[in-house]
Amino acid sequence: MTLHYELPTASDFATLAGPHFPAITVYAATSPVVAERERAEVAVKSGFDEAIERIRQGGASAGEVEELRARRDAILGDLQLWGSLARSLAIFVAPGFSEVFVLPNRLDDAVHVGSHFTLGQLLRAPSQDQEAFAITLSANEWSLWHATPTERAARLALDPSLPRDADSASNREPGEDKPRGGMHGDRGSTGEERRKQLFEIYAKRVADATRHELGRLDPDERVPLFVFATEPLLSQFVERARNGRRIIPVSGAPVRLGAAEIDEALRHQLGSLNVREADAALRVLAEASAGRVEHDLAAIAREAVDGAVETFWFDFTTQVNGTLDRESGAIQYAADDGVGGALSDGSRVGDLLPQLALLVLARGGRVVTVRSGDLDTGVWTGPAMAELRFALT
Secondary structure, three states: EEOOOOOOHHHHHHHHHEEEEEEEEEEEEEEOHHHHHHHHHHHHHHHHHHHHHHHHOOOOOOHHHHHHHHHHHHHHHHHHHOOOOOOEEEEEEEEEEEEEEEEEOOOOOEEEEEEEEEOOOOOOHHOOOEEEEEEEOOOOOEEEEEEOOOOOOOEEOOOOOOOHHHHHHHHOOOOOOOOOOOOOOOOOOHHHHHHHHHHHHHHHHHHHHHHHHHHHHHHOOOOOOOEEEEOOOOHHHHHHHHHOOOOEEEHHHOOOHHHHHHHHHHHHHHHHHHHHHHHHHHHHHHHHHOOOOOOOHHHHHHHHHHEEEEEEEOOOOOEEEEOOOOOOEEEEOHHHHHOOOOOOOOEEOOOOOHHHHHHHHHOOOOOEEEEEEHHOOOOOOEEEEEHHHHHHO
């Protein structure tokens, strides 16, 4: 068994692609929390048992069934695997083959059996944002966090000279009504006005410090920043922190949130952000890029072979079976309009959508996985669509 704690690479997908009959694919939602491990173990075992029984009833030999059971038992008994879970497992098993991916993003529980592995959900991990910064901000303290595609959220070390709370940001002693040395406009101001002024100074100093620190770690401003705070600090900070970086406010008290809670919240927020950005991109494409959108899978395949697909979106919850010639782009659909598991001549087939996605990636394009139910039906007709590099003539 090969155990992966990194996001799948092009080499990994090449290894998984192609026929592996009889192939078992198991996706399972997991958690790094030890108390929740049992649920994941039960889900994986149940998925395997269902898959192996389907393969046995399909006419597999006794030797193949026993090998699949042995590989199931090896995975369930691997202490390293079950002692270091993230948010999902993707498991691929066939005779002579066993690969397991521990992934940071939440995947749906699913079991697939066929001649090919089902790779749609696995493609979600490298095709969407899986890295984020966060700031937890309250009047009493603030912290910066960083979650990566392969590591849980961790608190970043900060310069000890930076203000640690609202009082120190305005040079106040705890309990003082006014900053020492006075503040412009203090005379005659109410307690509520002074509090607003205090928070404005605090928000500005924290925003400046955050911009400086994240600029050092991510100068291209590629990674989004999620802001966990309550009003008025939330709006005050966001207003002063605006720059080229994506800044996403998350309303709610951040007090006493630990690393596990921050990581869970960030992964959830990243999932929502990915959906919003996919929906927005598809809307722009539908409204402003006439002639550069293709929905027909056969046409997309031909364009992909020529390297003409800029971005390929596909619904990973939908399966369209068939074969794809990676040299010509020719597609053959399985029986029953792509629902069956074989061509009309009995040749076994796999899901076309991940095959197309891998072809697009190999030709320098980009892939985005979506759920149809998450998107506006006015801009998404599924199961796939492509943005072409050039308008069709």
